[in-house]
Amino acid sequence: MATISNDPSTQVNVALEVESLKKSFGGVAAVDGVSFSVEKGTITGLIGPNGAGKSTMVNLISGALKPDSGHIRLDGHEIGGLEPHQIGARGLIRTFQISREYPDMTVMENLIVSAANQGERLINVCFRPSVGKKRDRELVERALHTLVTFGLYPLRNEYARNLSGGQKRLLELSRAVMADPKVLLLDEPMAGVNPALIEKLGEHIVGLNKELGTTFVLVEHNLEIVEKICSKVIVVALGATLAVGTMAELRKNQAVVEAYLGGDVRERVGS
Amino acid sequence: MDIILGYVTTILVFFFTYNIFTLGLNIQFGYTGILNFTVITFMAIGGYVAAVLAMPKAPAGSGIYYILGLNLPWPIAALGGVLAAGLLGYLIGQIALKRLRSDYLAIVTLATGTLLYGLIGNGTSIFDGWQGLFNVPQPFAGFRTWTPLGYSIFFTIVTAVIFVFLWLFANRIYKSPLGRVMRAVRDDQDVVEAFGKNTFKIRMTAMVLGSMYVGVGGVLTIAYITALSPAGWTTGETFVVWAALLVGGRGNNFGAIVGSFLVAVVFNEATRYLPQIPAHPNLIPDIRYVLIGLAVILSVYFRPQGVFPEKKNTFFEVPLGDNSKTIEEHLAGGLSKVGEQ
Ligand SMILES: Nc1ncnc2c1ncn2[C@@H]1O[C@H](COP(=O)(O)OP(=O)(O)OP(=O)(O)O)[C@@H](O)[C@H]1O
Ligand SMILES: [Mg+2]
Numbered sequence: 001m002a003t004i005s006n007d008p009s010t011q012v013n014v015a016l017e018v019e020s021l022k023k024s025f026g027g028v029a030a031v032d033g034v035s036f037s038v039e040k041g042t043i044t045g046l047i048g049p050n051g052a053g054k055s056t057m058v059n060l061i062s063g064a065l066k067p068d069s070g071h072i073r074l075d076g077h078e079i080g081g082l083e084p085h086q087i088g089a090r091g092l093i094r095t096f097q098i099s100r101e102y103p104d105m106t107v108m109e110n111l112i113v114s115a116a117n118q119g120e121r122l123i124n125v126c127f128r129p130s131v132g133k134k135r136d137r138e139l140v141e142r143a144l145h146t147l148v149t150f151g152l153y154p155l156r157n158e159y160a161r162n163l164s165g166g167q168k169r170l171l172e173l174s175r176a177v178m179a180d181p182k183v184l185l186l187d188e189p190m191a192g193v194n195p196a197l198i199e200k201l202g203e204h205i206v207g208l209n210k211e212l213g214t215t216f217v218l219v220e221h222n223l224e225i226v227e228k229i230c231s232k233v234i235v236v237a238l239g240a241t242l243a244v245g246t247m248a249e250l251r252k253n254q255a256v257v258e259a260y261l262g263g264d265v266r267e268r269v270g271s
Numbered sequence: 272m273d274i275i276l277g278y279v280t281t282i283l284v285f286f287f288t289y290n291i292f293t294l295g296l297n298i299q300f301g302y303t304g305i306l307n308f309t310v311i312t313f314m315a316i317g318g319y320v321a322a323v324l325a326m327p328k329a330p331a332g333s334g335i336y337y338i339l340g341l342n343l344p345w346p347i348a349a350l351g352g353v354l355a356a357g358l359l360g361y362l363i364g365q366i367a368l369k370r371l372r373s374d375y376l377a378i379v380t381l382a383t384g385t386l387l388y389g390l391i392g393n394g395t396s397i398f399d400g401w402q403g404l405f406n407v408p409q410p411f412a413g414f415r416t417w418t419p420l421g422y423s424i425f426f427t428i429v430t431a432v433i434f435v436f437l438w439l440f441a442n443r444i445y446k447s448p449l450g451r452v453m454r455a456v457r458d459d460q461d462v463v464e465a466f467g468k469n470t471f472k473i474r475m476t477a478m479v480l481g482s483m484y485v486g487v488g489g490v491l492t493i494a495y496i497t498a499l500s501p502a503g504w505t506t507g508e509t510f511v512v513w514a515a516l517l518v519g520g521r522g523n524n525f526g527a528i529v530g531s532f533l534v535a536v537v538f539n540e541a542t543r544y545l546p547q548i549p550a551h552p553n554l555i556p557d558i559r560y561v562l563i564g565l566a567v568i569l570s571v572y573f574r575p576q577g578v579f580p581e582k583k584n585t586f587f588e589v590p591l592g593d594n595s596k597t598i599e600e601h602l603a604g605g606l607s608k609v610g611e612q
Contacts, residue, residue: 064461085465086467087467088464088465093465093466094465096462096465102462104522105451105455108585108586109454109584112451113451113452113455118448118452119448120448120449120452122449125443125444125447125449129443132447136448140586140587144602157583179467
C-alpha cells in the first residue's frame with residue numbers, strides 16, 4: 001500500500017489522496033505514515049480500533065492540525081498545512097466526532113450560516129444590504145428543501161441546543177449539505193445514535209452521494225453500516241494503513257481480524 | 272430650573288455615551304464572543320487622540336506636555352480619535368485573535384489595558400500623565416454665542432443623533448449575513464472555520480468595529496467634559512460596561528440600552544446622592560460597585576440571558592396561510608415568489 005501510482009491517468013478520479021502522513025504528540029505517533037486515496041464519487045469507509053489515529057487524520061486533512069510530514073492532496077492540489085478555512089473553501093467539509101451545532105442559533109440559521117458566499121462582507125452591510133437579502137432568499141429556499149429531506153422541518157425555528165442527540169446528528173449532516181461540499185469527511189456520524197436513525201443517516205448519505213455526486217469519507221465504528229454503504233474500506237491501525245478492500249474481503253484478512261476485529265472483541269470482553 | 276436642566280443634559284450625554292460603549296461591546300462579545308476586558312481603554316484612546324488633534328500645541332514652560340497639538344477642526348479630530356481606537360483594536364487583535372481562545376484573549380486585553388494605563392499615566396509627555404488633558408476646546412463653541420445650558424442641550428442632541436445612528440447600524444450588522452456569521456463564530460469558532468470561513472477576519476472585523484464604537488463614546492466624553500485623566504478610566508469602568516451588557520441582555524441591542532440605563536444611570540448616578548460620610552470618602556463609590564456587582568449576580572442567577580434576551584431570528588414561512596398544500600408540495604412548486612411578500 002505504501003506506493004501510490006503517480007500516473008496522471010489514474011489520478012483523474014482521485015478526490016482525496018493522503019501520502020506518508022505523520023503527526024506526533026510528544027512521544028505518541030498518532031499518525032505514523034498513513035497513505036490512502038479516495039476516488040471521486042465514492043463512499044469510502046475509514047475504520048480502525050480506538051486510538052488508531054482516525055480523528056487525528058481527519059484533523060490533519062481538514063487543517064485543524066498541521067502535519068509533521070507527508071502530503072494531502074485534494075483534486076490533485078496539495079492542501080497539507082493550509083488553514084482550515086482555506087481547505088473548507090476548496091470544498092472539503094468535515095464534521096466532528098462529537099456533535100457541534102451552533103447552540104444559540106435556530107436550526108434554520110444553523111443551515112443558512114453554513115452556506116458559502118452569503119455576502120457576509122462588511123461593505124455589503126454598509127452600502128449594499130440588498131446583496132445579503134437576495135442571497136438570503138435563495139438560501140432559505142435551499143435550507144427548506146434540506147430540512148424537509150432530513151425531517152427537521154418541524155424543528156426549523158427551534159434553538160439547536162434543544163435538539164436531541166440524534167436530531168443533532170441529522171442537523172450536522174444537513175448543515176454540511178448546505179456548504180455544497182465536493183468531499184464530505186464525517187467523523188463517526190453514527191456515534192451514539194439508535195439503530196433506526198443509523199439506517200436513516202446511511203440512506204441520506206447514499207442519497208446525497210447518488211444525487212449530488214458528493215464524495216464521502218466515513219470514519220465509523222459501526223461495521224454493519226460501513227459494509228452496507230461503503231464501496232471501499234480503508235483499515236488503519238497504529239497510525240498507518242493496514243489494508244484496503246471491500247468489507248467482505250477485509251473480514252477474510254487475517255491481519256485485519258487480528259488488529260481490529262480481534263482487538264475490538266478483546267476490548268469488549270475486557271470491559 | 273437651569274441647574275436641573277443642565278443636570279439632566281449631563282445625565283443624558285452620559286447615558287448615550289455609555290450606550291455607545293455597550294453597543295461596541297455587544298458587537299464584540301454579544302455578537303462574536305470576543306471577551307474584551309479593557310473596553311474603557313478604547314474610550315480613553317479615542318478621547319485622548321481626538322483631544323490632542325483638536326488642541327493647540329502645549330504652551331512652552333507651562334509644565335503641560337502632550338503629543339501632536341495640531342489644532343485641527345473637530346470633525347477631523349473626532350475621526351482621528353475613532354480611527355485611533357480602531358487601530359488599537361486592530362493591534363490587540365493581531366496579538367490576541369490569531370492564536371488565542373477567548374479566555375486567553377480576555378487576559379491579553381486586560382494586560383494590554385493595564386500596560387497602556389501605566390504607560391499613559393507615567394509617560395508624562397504623551398497625554399500629560401496622571402494630570403491628564405484639560406481645556407480641550409469645545410467642538411461647537413464657535414458656532415454662535417451659547418449660554419452654558421444652550422450648549423449642553425445642543426451637545427445632548429448631537430450625542431443622541433450619533434447614538435441613534437450607531438444603534439441602527441449595529442442592528443443592521445446583527446441582521447446581516449455578517450452578523451449571522453459572527454454569531455456562529457460566537458457559538459463555535461472551529462465549525463465556522465471548517466465550513467470555509469476565515470474566522471480570524473470575522474473576529475477582527477468585530478474587534479475593530481466594536482473598538483471604533485467605544486472610541487466614538489470616548490470622543491464624545493472628552494468633548495463634553497473638556498478634560499480626561501487616568502482617574503476617569505480605571506479598570507472598574509470596563510466592568511460597568513460589562514455589567515450593563517450582561518444585565519440588559521447580550522446579543523440584544525435593546526437590552527444594551529436598558530442595561531446602560533440601569534447600570535450607568537440608575538446605579539452610577541443615583542448613588543452620588545447618598546449622603547457622604549466624611550470619615551469614609553470612598554464609601555459611596557465602593558457602594559456603587561457593590562450594587563453594580565449585585566445587579567450582575569442577580570441577573571446572571573435569575574435571568575442569565577439578561578433582562579431582554581437575544582431574540583429568535585425567523586425567516587419567511589411557507590405555506591404562508593395556504594394550508595391546502597403540504598410543505599413538500601410547496602417546495603416542489605418552487606418558492607421564488609414567496610420571499611418577496
Ligand atoms: N491532542 C493530542 N495530544 C496528545 N495525544 C493525542 C492528541 N490527540 C490524539 N492523541 C492520541 O493519538 C492517538 C490517536 O487518537 P485519535 O483520536 O486520532 O484516535 P481515533 O482513531 O479517532 O480513536 P477513536 O476511535 O476512539 O475515536 C491516541 O493514542 C490519542 O491518545
Ligand atoms: Mg476518533
